[in-house]
Amino acid sequence: MADQASHHKHDHATLTFPEGFLWGTATSAHQVEGGNSNNDWWQWEQTRPQQFWSGPSCDHYHKYEEDFDLAKNLGHNAHRLSIEWSRIEPEEGKFDLREIEHYQNVLKALKDRGLKVMLTLHHFTNPAWFAQKGGWENRKSAFYFERFVKTIVPEIKDYVDFWITINEPGVLVWGSYIAAIWPPQKKSRWKALKAMWNIIRAHKKAYKAIHKLVPKTEVGLAQNVQSYTAYHKHSLIEQFGVIFSDLASNHIFYFLTKGYHDFYGLNYYFHYRLKEHGLGVEITDVTHFSKDISDMGWEIFPEGIFNVLTDLSNHIPIYLTECGIATSNDDRRIRFLMQYLQEVYRAIQAGVNVKGFFYWSLLDNFEWADGYEPKFGLIEVDFKTQKRTIKPSSLLYQDIIKHNGIRHKLMKFLGHRVSVKEVLEEK
Ligand code: BGC
Secondary structure (H helix, E strand, O other), X not given: OHHHHHHXXXXXXXXXXXXXXXXXXXXXXXXXXXXXXXEHHHHHHOOOOHHHOXXXXXXXXXXXXXXXXXXXXXXXXXXXXXXXXXHHOOEOOEOOHHHHHHHHXXXXXXXXOOOEEEEEEEOOOOEHHHHHOOHHHOOXXXXXXXXXXXXXXXXXXXXXXXXXXXXXXXXXXXXXXXOOOOOOOOOOHHXXXXXXXXXXXXXXXXXXXXXXXXXXXXXXXXXEEEEEEEOOOOOHHHHHXXXXXXXXXXXXXXXXXXXXOOOEEEEEEEEEEEEXXXXXXXXXXXXXXXXXXXXXXXXXXXXXXXXXXXXXOOXXXXXXXXXXXXXXXXXXXXXXXHHHHHHHHHHHHOOOOEEEEEEEOOEOOXXXXXXXXXXXXXXXXXXXXXXXXXXXXXXXXHHHHHOXXXXXXHHHHHHOOOOHHHHHXXX
């Protein structure tokens, strides 16, 4: 009886997150700033049809104050962003003081608005000079990155709460050298291995350098983590496939960089169903059986975030440094947020030390090789006029942040019985 009563109560209360939970969004310099003409991406974009050029992007380089005002007014208490290495060190060893000052102003603008700052030092793009030297394949790449880190960190340390050295090493290497759909488009397992090794060295060097320069701070890295399930539960081969893929894509990196993480930064987007194929397994294409998929073709699988959180949980705090959906239908974004955040809540109830959530992304922006078609933003950007328009999902997120959790009445969206506006306006 008592059990039933508490269950009943729980069902109708707010799903409250831990005190001090960080709520925000994430962006990266090349995807929102515009005009980053001195990096490898920009140069590669010029070889593609114009619709895939980043160009002026969201002009966040100039409009950051307006954008941070929006974030602040929407209740965010934290923000994740990156600085563009190619602006700060446009030529090897030559640092541009005006650009350093620019980023000081950007970070200060966040602090002035009372937001916690999570800063990424490398988010996919490389300075053109660095790329010409072989990029991450070059053994000296880790040294070049460390030199950049040692130069920039003392200049901005007063405005940064959390440091992310490198965003998604696995995705970076996969895109550049395995799938070879990103610059430098060199398909080679050997180059992939070399690049990964150098990125690991670079992360470790940066981790040590930052701690030396700023003794009391938190340093980590953002990893893209995936959840896997067996297509046939009874298939041993598929179950082995799940274990192997989980180890290879989620765990090995942490094993190789053990001791170099004050927190785990997890970016969660992918769930894969593994199906027997010959002597191994292959990823099932879920688009064929109309599973719930985003505009990127990625499966919407809320339990997956619970699975990766519980799987990776140890004593280290976890921040969800990215999680989001590309959709032109904002109702789907609302459902996505509700469903994924419920799973995050459950993971916390299960004992996982999750301390923050950064929705990807604040603004609709440049989605790498896919250009501007995918819409990940809580805020719409009209790329002709640069006008920002708040989407209803922003208001839902604002309500969640305001209550530090999900109010029971918000669940009404899930059945599509009412609109966000109706629920939020309800007294
Ligand atoms: C990256 C972002 C990207 C997002 C959506 C993440 O892998 O860090 O830069 O926009 O996924 O694809």
